[in-house]
Amino acid sequence: MRDQELFQPQDYLTPKWYLFKNSTLRKVYNTIPWSQLSECLPKENRGPGAPRWFSAQGMFGLMFLKSYLNLSDEKLIERFNTDWSLQLFCNKLLDDNQRIKDKAILSRIRTYMADNTDWQQLQEVLIHHWKRDMNNTHVLLMDATCYESYIRFPTDVKLLWESCQWVFEKQLYRWSKILGVKRPRSKYIDQKRKQMSYDRSRKKTYKAGRKRKKALIYLLSKGLGQLQYLLNENPQIQLHFQERAYLKTIQKVLGQQQFLQHHPAKELKNRIVSLPRPYVRPIVRGKETKRVEFGMKAHMLQVDDICFIDAMEFRAFNESTRLKISSLKHRSIFGSLHQLGADRIYATNANRKYLTVRKVFTCFPKKGPKINKPEESKLRSLISNQRATVMEGSFGTHKTAYGLNKIKVKGEKREMIHVFFAVMMANAVKMSKKKSENIPLLQAA
Known part of the structure; x- marks a missing residue:
């Protein structure tokens, strides 16, 4: 979307606009398709508790800023009242004597968006907007992680x-x-x-x-x-x-x-472990430091260092059964799939047969006494290292830098929408860096 569609003409005459135009937050702002996202919300804010302060773009902007700044709802509103760069990011520039006093407005916005949007539809909008700036789209990495909820260890x-x-x-x-x-x-x-x-x-x-x-x-x-x-x-x-x-x-x-x-x-099935969050189930991960986790299990896909969510559920599931569906999603969006990286839990006979028929090279260890070619061994090791370092490293970045370490948001749909915006904000930051790296090359050419 062009700048003329976002701000009024008088906004360009203020020093605030010129400072925001050259800031890092502005680069992140340019990577988000605001008009297409706004079309996913109802045209009018209807229903009890519908937010009146912000437009559709403003509500999306606040949800992105929540993860970008990793602040609580109350502190984010305080920061919004005093930081005009956040106001420009949300296309809601307050007057000098104007401030938002409603500290629960962000919670109502989150509930409103969870009830009126589908995170899968929003993700498709972002993927189609970002894929033109992505390279190596023929390589797909996949893995599962758990985003824990903020509850004490239940007994x-x-x-x-x-x-x-x-x-x-x-x-x-x-x-x-x-x-x-x-x-x-x-x-x-x-x-x-x-x-x-x-x-x-x-x-x-x-x-x-x-x-x-x-x-x-x-x-x-x-x-x-x-x-x-x-x-x-x-x-x-x-x-x-x-x-x-x-x-x-x-x-x-x-x-x-x-x-x-x-x-x-x-x-016992569907065992309740928390009274405020009855939808949370114990998920046995088998890790050395944490055998059981309580929260949401997410199956993640990564293409060119950009993560996308394939499935989110508050129960344990076998991620190897998602391989066929994930590969079909990748082909429908990016067109071709030649290389796939995943850990050994995906290396079932059914998945191997499915990928072999479609001539997809994987990092799975070969079965039987077959001799590996040096080129294949090197490529297999490269894909495996990429999945183990870059992809799993992105999970740690989501949890430490974007507020997904212990999710304090309550509500099944609200937790999902919170995780979605955190992952997409991390992607927007990466896309802004990719674009800034490509600009000097285009100018030199």
Whole structure:
């Protein structure tokens, strides 16, 4: 999009525009197709909580800046009010006496975009805009990673005690005080003392943990029954939709913990590990430093150092089954696929046969006593090193520099949209560097 379509003519007469024009943020700005992205949102901001301050471009700009600056929502709004370069990036230049006081506006924008956009559609727009500046598009690298959610390490005792606290303190005791009725009898105070003693113990034995779980399951079951009786006897009590969802999650937790009392853990499916994030599942990665991770598993593709998201799910899945789909996506966008790099989990017989028929060279080790040619061995080693260094290094960059180390955003769709904008912002920074490197060559030519 041309500059005349983005800013008003009087903006060019200010020193702010000339300083922004030569900044690094402006180079990143030029790599993003704002008009095509804006068409993916509804023309009017409708519905409850729809943001009114920003246009479609402004909302996309804030989401990109959230990952670029790696700031919290509140600090980003404070920075936006005092930094005119961020305002120009979002095409929303505030007046000297104007500031945004709504600190929750970024959260509402994230929710609005998660409900009204599809991250796959947005990614297609960005890919088609960037592919004309990409080289070596015949080489595809793929791997899977996990973007963890910001939750403490879950245990059954912690989960049950959090459920008991919510049922008794935030519901039963609160509504009893509001209605002016006597609290229902329970052993909650005694169990609270025992829980504090258990938390202070340095060595938590298996026997003590099992005893605590049995007591908390009984207490939670009794508390849920008392809460349901209170709700039935007092129709004027209206729980918020978030409280109803929380109550439903706690009922599922109780059922799962009762199941685990008599069955092994491997027989339980869709195990809940967090009350605020019931969609998160434990993902066993088998790493030396971190055997289990809790968050989103993403299957990533990389072409010319630019990463794209193939799939995001809050459950464990075998990434080797995504090879055929990923290769078809690559062919439909970039046209040809001659070389593919992936780790050994992808080297199944079905994948080998699929790639051999289509004459795709891979870094998979050959099967059988076949003699490797020196050229093939060198190319295979080069592709493998590229995947192990550049691609896995980009995962570390996403987590350390773009706010994906521990995701604090809550909500399944909102977490996905947050990860999407972080990955795409990292790509935009790389594309800006590629363009700046090519400019002197074009001028010399």
